[in-house]
Amino acid sequence: MAGTSADDDAQPPADALSENPYLALFVPASLLPSRSDIHDPTSPAYKKARRKHLKSTRNRPDSPLDAHRTPFRAAEKKYKARFPPPDLSDVLDLAAADPARAQEVARGKCNGRADAIPCEEILLRGEEGQAHQRRAYMFPGTPGLVLLPSYVSRADQRRLVRWALSDHAKHPNETNLDTHYVIPREGLWNQYLNVRKGELEDIEVLPRAAVLHQSNPYPAETLPEPPGPRKLIANEPASPTNYSKLVSTPKPPAPPSPSDTLMAHVDRSELSATSPLVSISLGCAAVFLIGGLTREDPPTPILLRSGDVVIMSGPACRRAYHSVPRILEGILPPHMEGSDGEGEDARDWEVYEEYLRGTRININVRQVFPKGFDPAAGSQRAAP
Structure with missing residues (x-):
């Protein structure tokens, strides 16, 4: 599986964009990076951030704990870093090789590579009326992990955002x-x-x-x-x-900032340790890490974008440490903006769009109890 990076932190973004044949063909000029981009080492914004970073770290002693970080914690620290901007060249980003997602990729200042992590492509059974064959990817290094890029349709992504915020919460x-x-x-x-x-x-x-x-x-x-x-x-x-x-004011609820992340953890709330978990990503892109049964196992980094679906199944995967150390701000795909062109009022969607610009919504579907288990009956038996 081949792919090229839509961005390279070691060079100005314009160079990386010109090297990607997909982006050169499909990206409008309005989406090219400006000279104020902090990810462009030649821009004034980058130089200003560098001076600020050097000043703030000049007298900061090296922590003795740094040398004892586990591989998982070291990866989290790497991707959480605000400056210098993290290098995502080792992060799997399957959208980088998908012409249909070129505009979405171009909006990101930090992008991964489609060939960064070994994975096996499998074709999914086609659905009636489906224009394109959808694909899934399995990971030999993480048995039970399946990634379905751009699996949720654009219309369904917007519908799920409304459902999550208006109907479910x-x-x-x-x-x-x-x-x-x-x-x-x-x-x-x-x-x-x-x-x-x-x-x-x-x-x-x-x-x-x-x-x-x-x-x-x-x-x-x-x-x-x-x-x-x-x-x-x-x-x-x-x-x-x-x-x-207290006098509260009718202002927008503060969306979770890109610093609101989910650190390494293992799902232990379910009684069923092997049932699959289905995770749907909506909104901003994020770096997803999944390792092994301990934090000593180096994690696999994957860039999840809006519409991507992850399936975690089997004991090795369901009990693996995983985290989301970084939400990439400003990477809202074009189809999450304005009217959807199907009769939806753009003004009605505006409030959702404002919220999503700094937010990633994650919808999980999981089996908490084993098949046949009645939680109501269990709680009654446990009552004194």
């Missing part, structure tokens, strides 16, 4: 905010949409210590923050005496 489903706040039954996102339209007055949100039923928190990157709690957290101590002083 609300009662009766619990979020990681339910532990601390009394969340409106319609969900924070829907309430924010009403505030944005001017249909609601300012609403006070008070924190609570705990909830009375089992919680299954969502990943932080899938949830907007309410204006009220953000104001509360910004205040000095978040105590009941300060509640009356």
Whole structure:
């Protein structure tokens, strides 16, 4: 499988763009990098960031812990780095060899290579009415890991974004905010949409210590923050005496910044350790790392873009350490902007687009309990 890089951190992005035949054919001039690009070593922005970086690290002593980092932790630190911009030449980026995704690749200042990691391509069974044969990729070094690039259609990506924010992140489903706040039954996102339209007055949100039923928190990157709690957290101590002083404003919920990441972990909440997990990426691209059963195993780096699907199956893969150390800001694909051309009002989508510009939404489908297990019956037997 051959592919070329759409960007090379060691050279100005314009050079890398000109070397990629796909980008030269399909990328409009408006998407070429500007001279203010921090990823271009010849740009004023890069030189300014370099001076700032050198100044901030001049008197910083080397930590003795650096020499004892595990391979997984070292990889996380590498891709989390803000300056110098991380070199993604060793990251698998299958979009780099796909002409249909050339504009999406060109928007990124850090791109991987389609031949960076050994993988085996397999054809999927075609669906009726499908114009192109979709492909999947398996990894000999990580048995049970399957990557399906650009598997979710563009229309379905937008539909899933609406579903995740408007339909799913609300009662009766619990979020990681339910532990601390009394969340409106319609969900924070829907309430924010009403505030944005001017249909609601300012609403006070008070924190609570705990909830009375089992919680299954969502990943932080899938949830907007309410204006009220953000104001509360910004205040000095978040105590009941300060509640009356809080005045939240109808401003957009702060999207998770590119620094909001998911560090190395193993999925242990499911009783079934071998059932497949299906993960759908939406919004900004991100670096995904998957290693082995310990942090001593060097991880495989993969660049996940909007519409990509990852399947983790089998005990070796489902119990492997994995993380998302970096969300790449400003890499929202063109089909996530404006109207979809199918009757959707661009103004209606605008609020979702604003949120997605700094956000990656990850939708997971997993089997928590073994087949035939009734969690309700189990909880009744465990009750005193």
